Amino acid sequence: MIKIIINWLALPYMYVSIAIVLFFLTIRSRKLWTGKAGGLLLLGSILFLAYSLTDEHFRGLVTRPDNVPIVMLLFAVGFFVWFALKQAHENDERVMQGKPLDEVAWKDKVFVWPNLVYTELICMVVATIVLVVWSIYIPAPLEQPANPSSSPNPSKAPWYFLGLQEMLVYFDPWIAGVLLPGFIILGLMATPYIDKNPKGNGYYTFKERKFAITIYLFGFSIMWVLLIINGTFLRGPNWNFFGPYEPWDIHKLVPLNNVNLSEFIYVKFLGTGLPKHWFFREIFGIALVVGYFAVGHWYLAKKLLKRFHDLMGPVRFHLMAFLLLVMVATIAKMYLRWTMNLKYIIGISEFFFNI
Template identity: 55%
Template sequence: MAAIIITILLTVWSITIDAPLEEPANPSVTPNPSKAPWYFLGLQEMLVYFDPWIAGVVMPVLIIVGLMAIPYIDVNPAGNGYYCFKERRFAILTFLFGFLVLWVLLVIEGTFLRGPGWNFFMPWEKWDPHKIVALTNVNFPYLFGFREYWAQAAFGLFSIALWYATIPAWYIWRRATLVNVGFTRYALKAFLFMTMMGMVAKMFLRIAFNVKYVLVLPWLNI
């Protein structure tokens, strides 16, 4: 019934409302802002928080590989053949968080809240093409007083290792997860989950403290 209702709504919507098409492309005029199609705006929005090789290559690959790996790393028989939330609370909430927050929300933000210069505008603000936002970006180790290059690199490596190790280790200690799924499955599951949450942490650091990189190396910036 729900599928029928949605189909009817989409059909009526597509008939009564014209598609928001713009004028033909003009190679002599560059729109400001220049936006990708809406289904790629999540990736374009990620470029604000990550380098292109992460936002455009690493993260999409991890999303695809992670979705492909779900049947192999999720061996919980609960929910097979029937719908349930209580027995699969963590799995369902994790998927919804990744889809709604890390994809749909980024698409909405890139579509409606990014204006000229890819500046952030609230819905009630006018898109001013002359808006300039003065930002002083710093690296994460700089906030803790590390000024030397290799000291910052060492602290960045330590921070990332701590991020990937602490919470999964605590969860093992609390729940004895390895007994149920095995080390390989749990390690892969923990890596994908902590990477997803690491994206949120990096976005928060960027918005709240203007942190550009957590780790800076001659050949790698994260």
Template identity: 55%
Template sequence: MAGLTLWSTFLNAPLEEPANPGVTPNPSKAPWYFLGLQEMLVYFDPWIAGVVLPTIIIIGLIAIPYIDTNPKGNGYYCWRDRKFAISVFMFGWIIWMILIIEGTFLRGPGWNFFMFGEYWDVHKVVPLVNINLSELLNIDPKTFWLAREIPALILLGLYFGLIPLVVAKVNKKFYDDLGLVRYTVTIMLVLLLMSLPIKMVLRWFLNLKYVLVTPWFNI
């Protein structure tokens, strides 16, 4: 509430003239509560960012009562009894807030990135230097896609296959408390959550567009 109060006090509401069907604003932005989804389009294929990931988020929220059966901490706030649940929630919330803030204040004309205080130049030209993982590894783009994407498939296999095994081995109590099914669902949801900031960092520092490129979808 304190944050919203300060926000509404020092920032003007973005009220503009009535909508004109003959004029398309640049940039065209969704309402603030959907800007996280719109910002995700920068890092993922449209159908993944707009359909798959939101669906997984909804399914994950529905699954929480069935995954987290810990009776401690119900009805009151208790970090000691809910360290994992609170940590995952806060991490997801912070990532979502970062996406909203980035989409609101740092995306200007052409959905280009502008720093705070930088003039939103509608003529700004940004060179398209984003590359896929196969190009980063200097693999011939003419190679058959399945052979070309072997490193990406191995990387994704290690991410979604090896990490759950390592976590279960290192934190056996966590695995035993949840059981195979609930542990698998939990760790997969956490890994999917982590994939968003990982993809963002890879784009920012390595200009990595997609890890896996197939004829049907890209990741």
């Protein structure tokens, strides 16, 4: 019964919605989670893992040599996010009580040599031993020689690219493979120039950098880590969605007949059939995309984040707003695909311009 519910909750629009809500709730109630209740999170996730391991399919999935390190990484990501937020919250509390920052108050300093170097040496030796033992007991997941006439089913990218592979399901390759990763790289490179706020340099804080930390963590945990989980554990044969306890049935039938926005409007609502010329066919989609960015920029600059706009100046602000809007639009398009099977908002296949 629990398994049926969890399988149902693992539908993409369900679990992504839950994850987004949980993300903001966790940030909001960080006081609770960064305290003793943080242990509950760990306990809960371990109990979930232990319970799930009784399921044959889930056990097979998690104990695959490919996936063992991913499970370890997920726990590591959870721990480090929790740890950073805990330190930030403690600092915020100290500031509220008028005490100096943790980093300033910490008088008990030690030398690099020998304290740090010895610790590093021990870590190095332990890591080497672990890797050697691991490589002996868990064989490398090698497969037969590559054969162009048969792709493995499902064909998965290395785990760190599974988020990008997921993007390729919803966007054309030039967007999912070039534009969006380009925005990630350029956006991260541009961050120090866009965000000149010196607060938070050299010490942990959340209160002074609410917006920056929340947006960054959202992009990292939802759009990168969650999509890796999605690609590793929920995508099965024929790239269909499978619940964590659902056997990978190669014949699972999922109706995915994709419909473009132009077909929704002209065929379903107006009942007139598609116009001949691409511009009139796609005019609603173009208006939607242009309108989204225009209204989005206006709304962020004049209403929602007016304070930042005045603080950062228009160039910095609109760069930031553009990257933010692209991130939101990416998720929005994924939702449209999951709920309405919408394929393209703008679909000009005449010259491969599909959004």
